[in-house]
Every structure is written in structure tokens, then in C-alpha cells.
Amino acid sequence: xxxxxxxxxxxxxxxxxxxxxxxxxxxxxxxxxxxxxxxxxxxxxxxxxxxxxxxxxxxxxxxxxxxxxxxxxxxxxxxxxxxxxxxxxxxxxxxxxxxxxxxxxxxxxxxxxxxxxxxxxxxxxxxxxxxxxxxxxxxxxxxxxxxxxxxxxxxxxxxxxxxxxxxxxxxxxxxxxxxxxxxxxxxxxxxxxxxxxxxxxxxxxxxxxxxxxxxxxxxxxxxxxxxxxxxxxxxxxxxxxxxxxxxxxxxxxxxxxxxxxxxxxxxxxxxxxxxxxxxxxxxxxxxxxxxxxxxxxxxxxxxxxxxxxxxxxxxxxxxxxxxxxxxxxxxxxxxxxxxxxxxxxxxxxxxxxxxxxxxxxxxxxxxxxxxxxxxxxxxxxxxxxxxxxxxxxxxxxxxxxxxxxxxxxxxxxxxxxxxxxxxxxxxxxxxxxxxxxxxxxxxxxxxxxxxxxxxxxxxxxxxxxxxxxxxxxxxxxxxxxxxxxxxxxxxxxxxxxxxxxxxxxxxxxxxxxxxxxxxxxxxxxxxxxxxxxxxxx
Numbered sequence: 001x002x003x004x005x006x007x008x009x010x011x012x013x014x015x016x017x018x019x020x021x022x023x024x025x026x027x028x029x030x031x032x033x034x035x036x037x038x039x040x041x042x043x044x045x046x047x048x049x050x051x052x053x054x055x056x057x058x059x060x061x062x063x064x065x066x067x068x069x070x071x072x073x074x075x076x077x078x079x080x081x082x083x084x085x086x087x088x089x090x091x092x093x094x095x096x097x098x099x100x101x102x103x104x105x106x107x108x109x110x111x112x113x114x115x116x117x118x119x120x121x122x123x124x125x126x127x128x129x130x131x132x133x134x135x136x137x138x139x140x141x142x143x144x145x146x147x148x149x150x151x152x153x154x155x156x157x158x159x160x161x162x163x164x165x166x167x168x169x170x171x172x173x174x175x176x177x178x179x180x181x182x183x184x185x186x187x188x189x190x191x192x193x194x195x196x197x198x199x200x201x202x203x204x205x206x207x208x209x210x211x212x213x214x215x216x217x218x219x220x221x222x223x224x225x226x227x228x229x230x231x232x233x234x235x236x237x238x239x240x241x242x243x244x245x246x247x248x249x250x251x252x253x254x255x256x257x258x259x260x261x262x263x264x265x266x267x268x269x270x271x272x273x274x275x276x277x278x279x280x281x282x283x284x285x286x287x288x289x290x291x292x293x294x295x296x297x298x299x300x301x302x303x304x305x306x307x308x309x310x311x312x313x314x315x316x317x318x319x320x321x322x323x324x325x326x327x328x329x330x331x332x333x334x335x336x337x338x339x340x341x342x343x344x345x346x347x348x349x350x351x352x353x354x355x356x357x358x359x360x361x362x363x364x365x366x367x368x369x370x371x372x373x374x375x376x377x378x379x380x381x382x383x384x385x386x387x388x389x390x391x392x393x394x395x396x397x398x399x400x401x402x403x404x405x406x407x408x409x410x411x412x413x414x415x416x417x418x419x420x421x422x423x424x425x426x427x428x429x430x431x432x433x434x435x436x437x438x439x440x441x442x443x444x445x446x447x448x449x450x451x452x453x454x455x456x457x458x459x460x461x462x463x464x465x466x467x468x469x470x471x472x473x474x475x476x477x478x479x480x481x482x483x484x485x486x487x488x489x490x491x492x493x494x495x496x497x498x499x500x501x502x503x504x505x506x507x508x509x510x511x512x513x514x515x516x517x518x519x520x521x522x523x524x525x526x527x528x529x530x531x532x533x534x535x536x537x
């Protein structure tokens with residue numbers, strides 16, 4: 001962004017006027033505009049830091065005041081403000097050091113002398129490098145709350161706090177606190193600093209969690225302008241594009257998932273046949289479709305297999321063992337993806353098929369059912385359940401808790417199951433595994449952990465039900481693929497495949513979507529699903 005010095009000065013005067021009137025939010029917004037125009041404007045950085053401090057955010061204030069002093073080391077007022085911010089952050093030793101620096105610059109100042117006299121020196125400050133290392137260890141152990149506290153403490157001690165603040169934002173995102181992450185990232189420079197690209201990438205992730213995909217795309221693109229090789233930013237942009245229904249750009253950008261650090265590590269040393277993304281012609285060639293990501297992803301995108309079976313000379317499908325029986329008829333051979341693969345000429349990950357086949361919102365292959373139960377298994381489950389006396393409802397409230405933010409998709413069964421039971425429906429739990437903390441909520445509702453040995457068994461059970469109620473997990477995809485009436489409960493800022501603000505799904509014509517109105521608020525969702533069951537009954 002470019003602007004004349006006059007506009008810079010005008011904005012700063014306007015911001016200061018707002019500040020003096022007590023309009024801290026308005027002042028902060030204008031200070032930010034000044035800093036966008038002139039990232040090294042020390043007066044704007046100092047005043048923005050003071051505004052943060054007045055709003056109870058000393059860590060962010062410290063980072064901004066350090067930036068101001070990096071530009072103007074003799075900025076005596078900023079040294080005093082930094083000392084105050086450090087004192088508020090409960091770092092008296094560091095605060096005392098700043099008051100001493102202020103006195104060196106302005107000897108004999110009575111305000112500084114009095115502040116230093118009342119500021120206890122305390123213990124010597126902890127080693128910032130050690131704090132940062134300890135924070136990284138807590139992050140690796142999954143203790144994100146502890147890592148956040150340590151990164152924040154390190155940011156107050158390091159000469160350049162930006163890397164520690166960026167890491168603190170990472171922990172806040174993992175803790176599902178995107179508003180706080182955005183506030184923390186405000187202290188990072190937006191250009192001309194090694195942490196600037198990371199800051200933009202994290203802003204994109206936070207904005208996505210806040211259901212602001214257009215802004216998330218802009219943030220990811222700002223990151224890529226600074227670091228074109230940032231695969232995480234490309235992947236974040238892809239998710240936001242797909243959420244908005246821009247499939248042409250979204251599916252192309254989604255290929256960046258193969259460049260993510262974990263994907264690169266998983267693929268290390270693995271030899272692959274050439275990738276097929278629509279060309280060359282498949283006649284006479286053997287094409288391998290290989291599973292990737294979660295079981296739900298496989299169930300959703302395996303719909304493309306029948307479309308390719310007639311085009312390829314031979315079609316192979318490699319999937320995890322729980323899906324082998326269920327998907328057995330979709331290709332010329334369905335094989336265990338953990339075993340040595342048969343010879344093939346070309347290969348495509350399942351989630352690259354929308355790109356390969358040019359899928360748009362209007363051309364999604366949505367004919368259901370494309371998955372069906374084995375007749376013998378369906379007969380056995382029909383005998384097991386007996387005659388139907390009430391509305392039969394299958395229930396699944398959680399997916400794999402180990403997936404990123406998987407806990408956000410969990411609908412509390414202690415609230416869900418009683419609400420569904422109160423409709424008079426007959427409930428059948430569809431989970432193969434039930435967590436110990438969820439068992440108390442079952443309250444006599446039948447579950448079939450021993451019998452559901454694979455998805456073929458689960459499909460045969462679902463075939464005996466009238467409706468499935470599920471969170472965003474593999475059960476929802478299975479029921480939708482079978483053409484079963486499915487009520488899907490979605491967390492706030494749901495996955496891209498569900499698009500935005502829709503109660504229907506172009507991927508699953510028999511599904512109805514129920515969305516959280518705010519993060520963590522399952523009450524309205526449960527009430528709406530129960531009402532829908534009453535209507536069905």
C-alpha cells in the first residue's frame with residue numbers, strides 16, 4: 001500500500017483524536033492503517049501499543065513497543081511505556097531494566113526515578129531461548145495451553161518477539177481461539193520481516209475458523225506473495241475457495257496438499273506411477289485409484305470409480321481393510337492399500353478426481369445410492385433387529401478424535417441421545433468404538449461394537465434403518481452414499497465439502513445439514529434434529 005506522508009500524518013492525528021476521546025477500537029483501526037502505510041512509523045507503533053495495553057493486552061503491547069524502539073532506540077517515552085507493559089505482564093525485572101534505560105536517556109527525570117524505585121527487581125529474568133525450547137516441547141507433546149503460556153512469556157523477553165508471537169498464534173488456533181490468534185497477530189509486521197509470511201498464513205487460518213473465507217483467501221495470498229512456496233497457505237486458500245463453491249480454482253489449489261510437510265514425509269521413498277489428472281487417454285491402461293486422508297473422504301470420492309471403470313483398460317482401487325468388502329464391486333480389483341500393489345500404468349489419489357474430471361457444483365456425480373449392502377448381510381441384520389415398531393434411527397456423534405480439530409465435530413452424547421429418545425424413536429448406535437467417557441450416555445440404547453467388524457456390516461445395519469443422525473464423520477458419508485435419509489450435524493466453520501449456509505448438500509441428495517450458530521453451541525442443532533425426527537415419526 002502506498003500513500004503520501006500527508007495522508008499518513010492525517011490518519012495519525014485522527015487516530016490520536018479517537019484515542020483521546022476514549023474510542024480505543026476506532027483508534028486502533030486507524031493506527032493499524034498508519035502502520036500498513038508506514039510499517040516503521042514509531043509514533044503509530046507506540047500509540048498502538050498503548051491502546052493494546054489499555055485494553056488489557058500487555059503481551060501485544062510489549063511486541064509493538066519493541067518494534068517502535070527498534071526503529072527509534074532513543075524513544076524515551078516508549079521505554080517508559082514498555083516498562084509499564086512489562087510490569088502489567090508480571091515481569092518486574094524486565095520493567096526495571098526499561099526504567100533504567102529511560103533514565104539513562106533522560107537523567108534525573110522524577111517520574112522515571114519514582115517508577116524505578118517502586119518497581120521490584122525480582123528474580124533475574126528467565127532465559128528466553130530456554131522458554132522457547134520448552135514451549136516447543138509442550139507443543140510436540142500436545143499440551144497447547146502450556147505451550148501458549150511459554151511462547152507468550154518468551155515473546156516478552158526476546159529482542160525480536162515475532163517468532164514467539166507467531167508460535168503463540170499457532171497454539172491459539174489449535175485451541176480453537178481464532179479471535180485471540182488474530183489479536184496476537186496484529187503485533188506482527190505485515191512485510192519486511194521473516195515472520196511476516198507466517199503471520200499472514202496464520203491470519204488466513206484464523207479467518208477460516210471464523211467463517212470468513214473471502215478474507216482468508218486474501219490473507220493466504222498475501223502470505224504467498226511473500227513466500228510462494230508456502231504449501232500451508234496454498235492449502236488454506238484451496239479450502240476457502242472450495243467452501244465458496246469456486247471449484248475450478250479450488251480443486252487446482254487443493255493439489256497443494258501433496259506438498260504439506262506431513263504428506264511429504266509420508267511419501268518419502270515411495271515410488272509412484274505417473275499421476276493421472278485427466279490425460280492421457282485411459283484406454284488400454286491400468287489406472288490405480290488410491291485412498292487418502294480419512295475414511296469419510298474415501299467414501300465420498302469413491303463415487304468417481306464407476307465413471308472411470310469403463311474408460312480405463314483396467315481399474316484398481318486401493319483402500320484400507322475396513323472398506324475392502326463394501327467397495328469390492330466398484331473396480332476390477334479392490335486391494336489393501338497397505339499391501340504391495342498390483343502393476344499399474346497410472347495412479348490418482350481419490351481426492352484429485354474432481355480436478356481430473358473437471359467437477360463443478362453443477363456436475364457433481366450425485367446419483368445415489370452408489371454404495372449398497374451385501375444382500376446376505378442385510379438379511380442377517382434384518383433378522384437381528386426383528387420387526388419394525390417405531391422409527392428406527394442410527395446415531396453417530398463423533399469421528400476420529402485424532403484428526404486435526406476432530407474434537408470440534410463431537411456432539412455430546414449425553415445431550416444428544418436423550419433428546420432423540422424423547423421423540424419416541426428407536427435408537428441404534430453406529431459406532432464401532434465407543435469412548436469410555438461416552439458409555440454412561442448410552443442408557444440402554446443398542447450398540448454393536450463386536451458385530452461392526454467393517455463397513456460392509458455397518459452398511460447392512462444402516463439398510464435396516466429409517467434415518468441416520470450423524471456428526472461430520474465417516475458414518476454420515478456412508479449413509480449419504482447409500483441414499484439413506486441422513487441428518488448431519490455440523491460444527492461452526494464446517495469442512496469445505498458442506499459449502500456455506502446451506503441445509504442441503506449437492507454431494508448427498510438425501511442429506512439435510514444442521515449447522516452450529518456459534519462455535520461449540522450444539523444446543524440449537526440438537527433441538528432442530530429432534531424436531532425433524534418428530535416430523536418423520
